[in-house]
Amino acid sequence: MNQATTAATPTSNSTRWLRWANLAFMLYLLLLAVSMVGSGFKIATGEQAKVLFEFASHPIAGLMIGLVATALIQSSSTVTSIIVGLVAGGLPVTVAIPMIMGANIGTTVTNTLVSLGHVRCNTEFKRAFASATIHDFFNLLAVLIFLPLEMMFGIFEKVSHWLVSPMLSTGDVSMGGLNFIKPITKPVVSAIQDPLMQFGNVTGGVLLIVLGIATIFIAITVMGKLMKSLMVGRAREILKNAIGRGPIHGIVSGSIVTVLVQSSSTTTSLMVPLVGTGTLKVRDVYPFTLGANIGTCITGLLAATAVSGEYAIFALQIALVHLVFNVFSTIFIFGIPFLRELPIKGADYLSDMAIKNKAVVAGYLASIFVVIPGTILALTA
Template sequence: MSSNASSLPADAEKSATSQWLSWILVVTLIYLLLAAVGSIGDGFKMATGNNAKELFAFATNPFIGLMIGLTATALIQSSSTVTSIIVGMVAGGLPISIAIPLIMGANIGTSLTSTIVSLGHVRNGEEFRRAFSAATVHDAFNIVAVAILLPLELAFSPLQHTAEALAGFVASDTGVDMKSINVMKMILAPAADLLKISVSWMPNKIWMGVALIVIGIGMILFVVSAIGKVLRTVMVGKAKVIMHRSIGRGPISGMASGMAITVLVQSSSTTTSLIVPLAGSGVFSLKQVYPFTLGTNIGTCITALLAATAISGPTAILAMQIALVHLFFNIFGIVIIYMLPFLRGIPPAIATKLAVLAQRNKLYVVAYMGGIFFALPLLMIGATQL
């Protein structure tokens, strides 16, 4: 008995040390994320000079941008990664008007993960129906949000203007020249200098810029994945407690829960992957899952906002602006679709119909996943280039 008792403090101390090491690793990874985003911005500036707009002229069609964002996110399986890359590209000269459809596409592409998770219930017809509807309600909401907000954005630019106003307010609210006291720039300077030195052997600035972009994208892919793994180890237990306590209390509590858990684990894919099996087993209904997934959409915006803080100089406001566009797109989507009774029921109705078809014939699952996330986007991109 005494041996067991004496081992308890040692185990607790070991656990506390492990927790501290995990959080130190998270801070290190966040630093690398910021450095990676800065690297992409520096790379675009170096490679394109003042010709960035001409470089992205092929994407002036917003539907191409939308499809590229959708397919890229579906392939990478992380909207956080894609939006962080977009923030870096905007800092490097990508026009906001092109970046906005990319962001919208990323919002749709990220919902593929939960649909894949639902396949774990495919052997049990009723469980699969519940799981598939819980997964695709996320897809359906994001698609409906794009169908409403993209035409509005093209006609009146509400997202761009709102984000521009807030980004300008944040910048001007300081009342001082931020370039002279940019703490983030000072913190990231060693990493930025080291990255530039690592490509200094390249023959010219164009190749140096391309190398910085490739390094930055590679770092973001690694860091976002690593942060997710570390935070899942540390936080998923707490996330499940939050989920069980709050989802059944109503839509506002459900949204708040989805947002909080996504911020904790830094991955909307992880959050929705937690809820889908619970929906499949009947613990939560589609009505309860629906607002929860909307909260994950807001929670995932934190990565882009964090990434925007890595940018300094004249493009800093633009980087913050596109990060805020991501946030406002999801907020406006909730306000317009969920708050209006005649629109609120559309995503669940779509998800329910898809689930019934999928339960009846699994070929519908293949057609849906392959068509929405890959075949249709690629066909639209090809058609617009003719």
């Protein structure tokens, strides 16, 4: 028995180390892909970038683009990384901010779908659906409050600019002196880019963007799976230990869990079944949901480290916007008792309607993630 255990240990350790090595490689691919998107965008748009930005220049249109993209891809980390890459290619931060907010809403569709696993039992489904949609209502409320404020006063643009201003004060906005990623990504990007240029700047640039987006999707998907296999056990332990220790501990724990598993969807997916089965209450997991919003920002910040050139500072700025938006939303909404209760009441009301008529679920998902965004995009096109 001891010999078997001893023999199994090296195999287990070697498998674990292999997963960590794969994780490091996927992180490199993510950084590489963001550079590809930024480079491709610069090449493809050239002097015509402003024309392309006109479509998304309306904040509501930008919000819907972020929402729909995230709902389709099922990963706010992926969409945020793509946005960071686009900003690196010249997309104005002002235009990108609503997209970041939209990505926050779009990611909530995942845990709503997870709750459907309890649909056969009304009692379980009510609890599970409420625990899932509380994320929706919180993020919708955050956008309803902060998007108008951003449009009027540019709060997040100014705060994020202040955060990156120490780099601007040096007179070097390229972050060249700080960027240790460029030497390991630029040669590979150039090697991929050069053959594509035979198709012309526009086509070659678009192909580079497509390859970059595909690589981002692959890298984050594989990273998520690897992190789950390496960290989900630890994540569950953190979740279990944090119950009953207060909302601040819950928010911090939710952030840590999301950083560990590199997916806010995973964090919320861990919670929905626990609420559905009655192990936890909706109020117990509410703070974890907010922590998941904050923890998922790490991917965008990592992606920003891959950027170099004149727009590098703005890529970092938009990644910080994502973080600042989620931190401000958590402090403001959760910190004010009246606002704190609104997502709970909204989720509870919707779950009551859902158990009376399951068509409400389909109508809700279609309205929030398809009909309303599609209509707004059509009107603003």
